[in-house]
Amino acid sequence: MTLVQSTSQERRAVQEDATFSHFHGFPETTLLESGKLPIAEIAKLAMREGQYTNPLYRVHRWFARRLGSQFRSILTGLSLSAAETSRFWDTLLGDVPLDGAVVLDPFVGGGTSLVEAMRCGAYVIGYDIDPVATFITRFELQAAACNPESGEIAELRGSIATQIAPFHRTKVKGREHEVLHHFWVERRTCRSCGTTFEIHPHFQLASSKEKRLQWAFCKACHEVYELPIERKEIHCRCGTRTRIRQGTLNRGKVGCPTCGNITGLADRGDSSTPPKWRLFAHEYIEQNPSGVTRHFKKATKEDCICYGKASRLLKEIEDSEGLFAPMREIPTDSRSDQRPIIHGFRRYRDLFNDRQLLHLTLLGKAIAAVAEPRVRRLLAMAFSEHLTTNCMYTAYAFGYPIFRRFLTILLIHQ
Template sequence: MTLDVATGTQLRFAEYLTDLSSVPETQTSLIESWFPARALSQVIAKDRRVRDSAYAAHRWWARRPPALLRALLLATALPCGVAEEEFWERYASEEPHLLGKTVYDPFMGGGSTLVEAQRLGASVMGSDVDPMSVRIVKSELAPVKGEKLREYGKLLLAYLQSNFSRLYPSETGASPLHYFSIAEVQCPACAEDGPLYRNLVLVRDPKKVGAVVRDHALTVFCPACWKLHYLDSPDRKVLLCCDRRFKIAEGTYRAGAYHCPSCGLTSTHRDLKTGVAKRRIVAVEETKANGRRNLRMPSEEDESVQLRSAREWASQRDFLPHPKGEIRATRSDERPRSYGINAYEDLFTHRQLLVLGHALKWIEENVPEPDFRAALELAVSNSLSTNNKLCGYATDYGRLSALFSVRGYSLPALTVELNPLHETGGRGTIAACIERVAKSDAAKVRRHVWDIQSRRPVPNLFTFSRNFGSSSVSLKNAASASAPEAIEKIDVAVFDPPYFDFIAYDELSEFHRAWFGELDLAGEPLLPKAGNPVESFGMQLGTSLREMVKRARGSNPFAFTYHSANPDAWKAVGVALDFAELAVTRLWPVRSDGHMGHHSNPGNCEWDVIVVCRPKRGTANHALEETPERWVAEMKPLNVNDADVRNFTFALEMAKTRFARVL
C-alpha cells in the first residue's frame, strides 16, 4: 500500500498494521489504519473557492468542508487494507459506493454530512434541535425542480414590482440599488445630537479586479451640510466644504466609541442605543442603463417614502407575516440588545417589513405545492441577512456586507439598505436568492481530487445522482432517548458536534426563525454550563453518543471532527467518550478551516482533529505513539500555528488513556 506520508510515518503505519495482522479485515475500517490527512488538507484548500450549489440555498454558520466529509464517509465504511490508489479512485468516482448503507448525523446543522453521504448512494438520517437546520437540510436533500421554481419566482417578483417599486423611487430613470445612512445620536453628557461615522468615504475605486468601476476615485460626504463630493484623486486627505477643513479618513466613531464633537465625551453603542437611533440617508447608489453605478444625494421623495412606509406598515402589520418575539435577554452574546434593539421586528426598516411580509403572504396564498412553497420561503429567509438594518458595505469593492458575515450581530457605522426588488444587481436581492435555491438541484459540481501521479489536487467534474437511498430528517435533541422499537439502525456515523468554545448558532438562526414562528428549539443546545462546564458539556455529548451507539449495527467505527486550543474542551470530549463507553482507535489532523480576512485571528484553530472511536467491547488498550511534533512534521509544508499545536497536544492527551486497538 502506498501512503501519502513521509517514510518514517510509513514504517510506523506498517508496524501498526503488523500488530493488527491477526485481526480479520472486516472488523476494522480503513480510517483506523490509514487516512490521507496531508493530501486531503491540500484538496480542501483548493476547494475553498468552489461554489457547490447544494449548499448555497441558505446560509448556515458552521460547515465542515464537503471534501473532508466525503473522505471521512469513505474511509469509515471501507475495510482496512484498501490501497491509496483505490481510495482516491473511489473518492473521484460518481458510483454509489455507500449504496445499501445508512449514514447518521445527530448534529446535522447545515447538512453537509448528509448531502455528501447521499451523493455516495447512502440512505441518510439526521437530526438537530434547530428548526432552521431542518428547513435547510430538507431542501438540500430533496431540492425542487429549478425551472418550475423560477416560474413561481417570476410571478412573485412581478407582484412585488407592481406593488412596491414605488418604495424605491428615482427621478433620473436609473434604478436605486443601495441607500447609505448613518446614525444621528445624542451625547449622554451634553445632550447634543451628532452624526456617528468612521470617515467621510462612501465609495472608493481602488482599480482592483472584481471591484466596481466608478467614474471617480472617491465619493465622500460633508458632515456639516451633507453634500456629496466626487474626487478624482484617491490620495486626497482633506475635504474643503462649508468654509471648514475635514479630514477624510477621520470621523466621530473611532476605537470602538463615539467621540462627541461638542464636549469630547466617549460613548459606546450601549450608551447611545445606536441601533434604534434616528438614521439619515446620506446617499443613494443607482445603476444606470449601461450598468455603471453612481451615487446621488437623497431626494425629497426618498425622505417621504420613509414616512409613508411607516404608516403603511402600521396599518398592515396585523395581517402580514413578520418577525415576532423579543430578543432573549439571557444570551451568550449581548448584541443586538446592547444596541437598544429588543425585538426582532426592530431589526428591519418599515419598507423591508412591507416587502418581505407581502412576499411571504403571496407565497402562502399562491403556491399550493408544499415543497415549492417551502423552497420559496427558504429564498425569502435567506434574503433576510441582506435586507435588515445592520448591513454594511465593502467600500473598495462595492458590495453589500451581509449580517452575520462575521458570525455575530455587528453594527456598521455606515449602514446600507438594499433595494430587494432590483432586477440586475445587488447582493442578496429576492431574485438572487430565488435563483440560489433554483440552482441547488444542479447535478454537476466541479471540485478537486488528489492526483496520485503528480501528488497534487486537480479539478474534477462530478455528476452527482440523488436517486439512491432514502432520507429522514427530524427536529430532535440528539441526547433525547428513543423508544427501542423506534430506533432505526445505522451503518456509519460521521458528525461535527458543537464545540466547547462555542458560537451560539441558535441565537443567529433565531433571526430567521422569528419570521416563521419557530423561536423554540427541540431541546437544549449542547453548550457548557457555567457552574461545571467540562462535566455538563461532556455528559450532554456523552448522552448523545450513547444514543448513537444504540442505533449502530455492523463493525464500522464512528468518526467526528473537533478542535479547540482550550484543554477543558478536550477534557469534556473525554468525559463524553467515557460515559458512552467508547474507545479511541485513531486520531488524524486535517487542515479544514484556513481563515481569511476578518475571520483571521492568531488564536483561531485551523486544523480539525478527527476522532475515530468505537465501543470498548472488542478492543484492548494500546499505546498511543503519536505526538504533536510528529503531526507537525508529517504535515509539512502546510503550516500549523501555535493554537493548533495546543489543539493537537490536548487531543492526544485526551486520547492517551482511552486509546485501543480492535481485538
C-alpha cells in the same frame, strides 16, 4: 412571520423518496480508522473548495459549516479497507459506494454531512435542536427536485416587484433611477453636551483600487464626491471640511464631535430604545447603451418623502390586515453573545425599517400563500436568507459579493 410551521417534526431532516438497496457493510478495518488518509492533500482540496464553495451550501448561511470535500473524504475512508490507500483518490473522485448505508447526523447543522452522504448513495437522517438547521438541511436534500423557474415564482416576483419598485427610485437631474442600496446611519445624542450627531466610522461610502477612486461624503450636508483614492479631505461646497478617515466611531468608541465626550458603541444609556436612524445616501444604477453603471448620491428631501410613503402604506396594511412582522422580543436568556440586544434591537421588528418591513410584509404574505409546498419552501428559504441583508444590522462592502453584519453604515439590498 410564519412561513413554515415549527413542530417537533421540524427538528428532523430525512431524505424523501429514498430507494432502499442492500448495504454490504463497511470493511472490518476502514481506511479512516487506520489513520492513513492523505490529510495534507485533502486539506489542499478543501482550501480550493473554500475559495468557491458549492452553491447549494450558499443557499442559506449556517455557522461553522464544514466543507463538502471533508465529509466526502471521511465517507471515502469509511468505504475502503485499511489496505486500500492507493484507491482513495479514484474512489473520492468517482463513486463512493455507500448504497443502502444509513448515515445519521444527530447535530446536523447546515446539512453538509448528509448531502455528501446522500451523494454517495446512503440513506440519510439528521436531527438538530434548531429547526432552522433542519429546514435548511431538508431543503438541501430536496434541492434537485426544485424548479426555480416555476411559473408561480415568476408570477410572484413580477407582482411583488411592481408593488415595491416605486419605493426604490431616486431622481438625479430630473431623471429617475433604480436604487440599489439605501445608506442609513445611527444618530445619537451626547449625554454630556446634548448635541445629536451621526455615528460614522469614516466618511467614505466606497472605494475602488482598480479605478483608483473613492466615493466620500461631506459630514455636514452628505454631498457625495468622487475623488482620487489617496485624497484625505473634502472641501465641500457648503463650506465644511471633512477628514475622510476621521469618523465619530473608532474601535467601538463613539466620540461626540462637539465636546469630545467618548462612550462605548454599545453604551446606550437606556438600552430599551431602538436606534434612531437617518437616511443619508443612495447607490443607484444608470442604464446606458453600454450596460449599467453604479453611482452614489446624497439623500434628498424627495427621497425622504418616498420613504414616508412606504411607511404610510405599511401602516395602512398593518391596520387593516394585522402585523406580519412579529412584535416578539428577541430572547435575552442564555445568550453567549449579547448582540444585537446591546445595540438597542430589543424586538425582532426593530431590526428593520418601515420600507424593509413593507417589503417583507408583501413578499412574506405572498410566499405564505403559495400553494405548492416545495415551491413555498424554496421561497421561504430565500426569504430567510435575505433577511440578513435586508435589515438595519448589516454593513455595505463595496466590491464584494458579501455583507458584513454590523451597523453604522446600513443598507437595504433589493
